[in-house]
Amino acid sequence: METAKERTVTPEQIEGPYWLPGSPERQRLVEDGIVGAPLTLTGRVFKQDLTPVEGAWVDFWQCDGVGVYDFEGYRLRGHQYTDADGRYxxxxxxxxxxxxxxxxxxxxxxxxxxxxxHVKVKMPRRQTLTTQLYFPGAPHNDKDQIFNAACILELSSDGRTAQFDFVLPW
Incomplete structure (x- = not known):
């Protein structure tokens, strides 16, 4: 059984200039006309003692497959809530x-x-953790001044699925 000492708290990262409040609740960000290879991301949200967090708000936003963020609407933006086992x-x-x-x-x-x-994670009645998730082996990870190796996704060999568990400091 894994202990809290074996799990590190997910590092805080900057929000950046592209977050927008009011994203729609949804698990599927892909819409017609969005450029990019499909990716399914799964994981769980835990308290520091490894208790799963039910009802955690998890908000995602990102650029598309050509490096563009949507500022007119909510393309590639959305939030969801974790299930009873802390899953998203x-x-x-x-x-x-x-x-x-x-x-x-x-x-x-x-x-x-x-x-x-980009991700924001908020446990009920607690502060919000803002962080970013990165891809292993990306050619320019080392040139990005914000990059944090503790936030690397576990990526499948075909690159179509990824996994990341968030550990909150509360």
Whole structure:
């Protein structure tokens, strides 16, 4: 039996500039016209003592297969709630890496991002964990200043399914 010491708390990561509130509740983010290879992501949400969290809010957002985020609606955005065993299941696509020009304090700069999924996880009556999930072996993981190896997905050999368990610090 795995102990809490063998499970590390999922690291907090920046939200980034592309999160939008009010995503629809759904398990399938794929819609007509979305470019990208299909991906099914599954996992569980646990408290730090490895108790599964029922009813955790899990919100996903990502770019498409050409590196574009939707700001007009909720394409590739959605949330769901975990079941009694803390499980979630998401049907989406594999995002791609991209470079974007951002402005901060009146200065513009280019930021290169490796392929990633954004996630917020909130246990009832607790704070929200914001993090990002990454793909193993992606060619530019080491060039992304935000990349965290503790957030790498367990990816199947065909790249069509992935798994990640979130461990909350509460």
């Amino acid at each position: 299941r998401l049907e989406t696509i594999v995002p791609v890496e991209y470079t974007d020009r951002l402005e901060f304090a009146g200065r513009q700069f280019d930021v290169h991002r490796t392929a990633h999924l």
